[in-house]
Amino acid sequence: MSTLLQETTFVVVDLETTGASPKKGAAITEIGAVKVQGGQIIGEFKTFVNPLAPIPLYITEMTGITDLMLAKAPIIDEVFPTFLEFAGSHNQTVLVAHNAPFDLAFLKSAAKDLNYAWPTYKTLDTVTVARQVLTKEDVPDCKLGTLAQFFGTKTEPNHRALDDAKATVEVLHGLFERLGSLEITTLEGLLDFAKTAAHIQRKNYWGLSSI
Known part of the structure; x- marks a missing residue:
């Protein structure tokens, strides 16, 4: 049986991190x-995570998140199970992110480090969809800020997790x-x-705009 989009539960997630890849030690x-x-909107989730390492200056300049802000924040061991509970069952939830491979890489890395079996969520990348339904005449690129301006979103992306979500x-x-x-319904x-x-x-690949 088909599931109408209006009946589907989507969990749109965004992460801020200390770097570009968990494989390079970013958290x-x-x-x-x-x-x-x-x-x-039927629910929201927001939390800082103490990465147990200093935040690079360029990250602080981009996000406004400082070491002091994270000093008393919970570590990922405490946060991760709470996030999974919020996200819900993989049978009922579709995970969505802008540039989803980035966010999923960090979430799956956390699951592996904490010995959690990563739920087999259906996932959707808004970058991929945008690149296929919008043209260069619509937008010059598919960055979140560009798309937000194009669609006139009430929330302006600012490199903070909940606002970007x-x-x-x-x-x-x-x-x-x-x-x-x-x-497509x-x-x-x-x-x-x-x-x-x-x-x-x-x-x-070489014809893609940057995100």
């Missing part, structure tokens, strides 16, 4: 997530309107579209 400093269904929710809903004109249709879009974009 999560902030998690923000918004749970939505039928265009309505909220902006991504609005971008997601804007993309859904575009997909409706393509008669079900979760299965959306995931098939995103999978095909990702394949097309990989084949044309």
Whole structure:
């Protein structure tokens, strides 16, 4: 049976980190997530995470997050199970992120480090969808800030986890309107579209705009 998009529960997540990759020792400093269904927000999750290491200056300059702000924050061991509880069952939830491979890499790395089995969530990358439904005439690139401006989001992205997650929710809903004109109204249709879009974009890698 097909699941209508308006009946699907999406958890839109955004992370702030100390660097670009957990493989290079970077760690999560902030998690923000918004749970939505039928265009309505039904839950929010926000927490700082103490990375147990100094934050590079360029990260502080970009996010405004300082070592002092994280000094008394919980460590990932405490935060991760709470986040999974918020996200819910992989049978009922679709995880969404802007540039999802980045966020998923950190979440899956945390799961591995903490000996958690990562739930087999269906996932959606708003970058992938945007690159397929918007043209260069619409937007010069698919950065979150650019898409937020294009769709006129109420929340302005600012490199803070919850605000960026909220902006991504609005971008997601804007993309859904575009997909409706393509008669994509079900979760299965959306995931098939995103999978095909990702394949097309990989084949044309050098033609992609930066995020």
